[in-house]
Amino acid sequence: MSPTTVIPFGPQHPVLPEPIHLRLTLEDETVVGVVPSIGYVHRGIEKAAELREYSSNVFLMERVCGICSFVHALAYCQVVEGLLKAEVPPRAKYLRVVYSELLRIHSHLLYLGLLADALGFESLFMQCWRVRETVVDLMEKTAGSRVIMSSCAIGGVRRDIGPALAEETARTLAGLKPQLDRIAEVLGHDYGVRQRAIGRGVLSREQALATGAVGPTQRGSGIAEDVRTTGYAAYGELGFTPIVETAGDSYARTVVRLREVYQSMDLIQRALEKMPEGDIAARIRGNPEGEFVSRVEAPRGELIYYAKGNGTRNLERLRVRTPTYANLPPLLTMLPGCELADVPVITLSIDPCFSCTER
Amino acid sequence: MLENETTIGVEALVAEAERLRQQGARLVTATGLDEGDHFDVIYHFALETKLHHLRLSVAKADTVPSISGVFPGAFLIENEMKELLGVQITGISVDYGGRLFLVEGGPERPLAKTEVSGVGGQKPGAGEPGKSNGPATMPTMTFGRRSPTPDPRREVGQ
Numbered sequence: 001m002s003p004t005t006v007i008p009f010g011p012q013h014p015v016l017p018e019p020i021h022l023r024l025t026l027e028d029e030t031v032v033g034v035v036p037s038i039g040y041v042h043r044g045i046e047k048a049a050e051l052r053e054y055s056s057n058v059f060l061m062e063r064v065c066g067i068c069s070f071v072h073a074l075a076y077c078q079v080v081e082g083l084l085k086a087e088v089p090p091r092a093k094y095l096r097v098v099y100s101e102l103l104r105i106h107s108h109l110l111y112l113g114l115l116a117d118a119l120g121f122e123s124l125f126m127q128c129w130r131v132r133e134t135v136v137d138l139m140e141k142t143a144g145s146r147v148i149m150s151s152c153a154i155g156g157v158r159r160d161i162g163p164a165l166a167e168e169t170a171r172t173l174a175g176l177k178p179q180l181d182r183i184a185e186v187l188g189h190d191y192g193v194r195q196r197a198i199g200r201g202v203l204s205r206e207q208a209l210a211t212g213a214v215g216p217t218q219r220g221s222g223i224a225e226d227v228r229t230t231g232y233a234a235y236g237e238l239g240f241t242p243i244v245e246t247a248g249d250s251y252a253r254t255v256v257r258l259r260e261v262y263q264s265m266d267l268i269q270r271a272l273e274k275m276p277e278g279d280i281a282a283r284i285r286g287n288p289e290g291e292f293v294s295r296v297e298a299p300r301g302e303l304i305y306y307a308k309g310n311g312t313r314n315l316e317r318l319r320v321r322t323p324t325y326a327n328l329p330p331l332l333t334m335l336p337g338c339e340l341a342d343v344p345v346i347t348l349s350i351d352p353c354f355s356c357t358e359r
Numbered sequence: 360m361l362e363n364e365t366t367i368g369v370e371a372l373v374a375e376a377e378r379l380r381q382q383g384a385r386l387v388t389a390t391g392l393d394e395g396d397h398f399d400v401i402y403h404f405a406l407e408t409k410l411h412h413l414r415l416s417v418a419k420a421d422t423v424p425s426i427s428g429v430f431p432g433a434f435l436i437e438n439e440m441k442e443l444l445g446v447q448i449t450g451i452s453v454d455y456g457g458r459l460f461l462v463e464g465g466p467e468r469p470l471a472k473t474e475v476s477g478v479g480g481q482k483p484g485a486g487e488p489g490k491s492n493g494p495a496t497m498p499t500m501t502f503g504r505r506s507p508t509p510d511p512r513r514e515v516g517q
Contacts, residue, residue, distance in 0.1 A: 039461070
């Protein structure tokens with residue numbers, strides 16, 4: 001047996017926009033052990049949520065993550081609506097789908113760009129982010145903000161999408177498809193991308209289940225699980241089927257995200273077509289009491305909120321479990337056996353978000 | 360009380376987790392609640408599209424066995440609950456000794472609403488500085504960050 005070497009990966013690393021430290025144990029160039037340490041960006045948001053009134057927490061929870069801001073607000077609003085037994089107007093449910101899917105497109109394109117960047121494929125990185133820029137502009141036009149959308153509210157949404165804006169959104173997304181086709185062609189055929197991603201960081205179906213993987217990390221290992229199949233918001237009326245790949249490697253996870261971009265475009269199209277007329281928010285009265293759990297499918301996977309109310313304006317407890325938190329144990333399963341040079345791309349392939357994870 | 364919730368005793372936790380694992384359940388997360396004289400710990404599992412919850416009530420001086428031997432992904436959740444709330448979980452596969460999120464000299468058990476009694480006055484996770492409270496799996500993990508020594512550059516700047 002070769003002597004082992006311990007290599008620190010992170011907390012600052014070129015492929016990671018956020019900090020995590022992986023303590024890698026190597027035999028020659030092969031990883032044989034890994035221990036993560038996090039805690040660099042812990043902000044105590046769960047505690048902060050107990051100290052503020054439940055109605056003002058929407059803005060706080062959106063700031064758990066800059067990339068998936070809307071879905072955090074949505075999960076929080078759903079959990080409070082569940083405690084208050086409030087009914088959301090049908091139009092608001094469709095608008096929640098539109099905002100959620102715009103967010104998913106921008107997040108997945110961000111990932112595809114970061115992957116290309118990690119592979120040293122700068123032109124592909126720029127192409128991905130050029131397409132993403134158009135989507136972020138759409139978010140600004142519809143929600144009023146490029147990153148923190150602030151369009152979700154307890155009881156509905158804050159901003160409507162009128163007929164003209166709906167038509168422009170659908171037309172813009174349709175115009176992006178040919179650009180996305182070109183990105184898909186490169187990702188599908190480029191020798192460098194395939195060599196660095198196919199067969200790397202394999203997570204089997206059994207390992208994905210045992211370690212609790214969620215989102216594209218889980219679906220890339222052949223498990224057809226997606227919270228959208230539970231029909232929250234208006235997903236139950238839009239004919240949603242999860243996208244699944246079976247290889248379980250970095251490439252499979254990437255392909256799931258790429259295919260989900262197309263799927264999200266179609267979901268937005270259908271939601272805008274089927275969206276009923278009516279109010280966009282219900283009037284909310286009372287204070288939350290009891291316990292409730294809300295789940296949504298964030299771009300990185302299942303996001304779960306647990307809340308306990310005691311009849312006052314402050315929640316007694318708010319618990320948040322984000323997708324990257326669930327995908328860290330699967331990452332620790334993927335890394336042993338890989339080459340040191342593959343660690344950055346495999347780590348990136350779970351699309352990690354540590355601000356989310358640490359809250 | 361949540362939908363699909365079962366209340367069990369602490370002694371049945373590991374066996375019940377194993378039974379759920381064999382049924383194909385996925386561990387979603389666990390939530391710890393400070394209920395004054397005791398903790399409530401709720402384990403959330405997903406079985407196909409439905410959630411199932413196991414609730415334990417545990418006296419603050421009592422210990423809860425780790426389920427990281429059944430669900431390997433539980434180690435982060437259990438470390439967090441132990442560190443931020445003070446639930447005394449034993450046998451975690453990787454024990455961060457109260458230093459997953461918090462730093463030395465910072466707040467202890469920020470999510471707890473009352474003090475833990477019956478454990479010799481020591482807060483969980485507050486062992487000797489620089490030492491892990493956990494088993495020998497990570498005895499020397501000090502994370503190499505946030506040195507308690509003042510940064511000399513700050514003094515120059517001031």
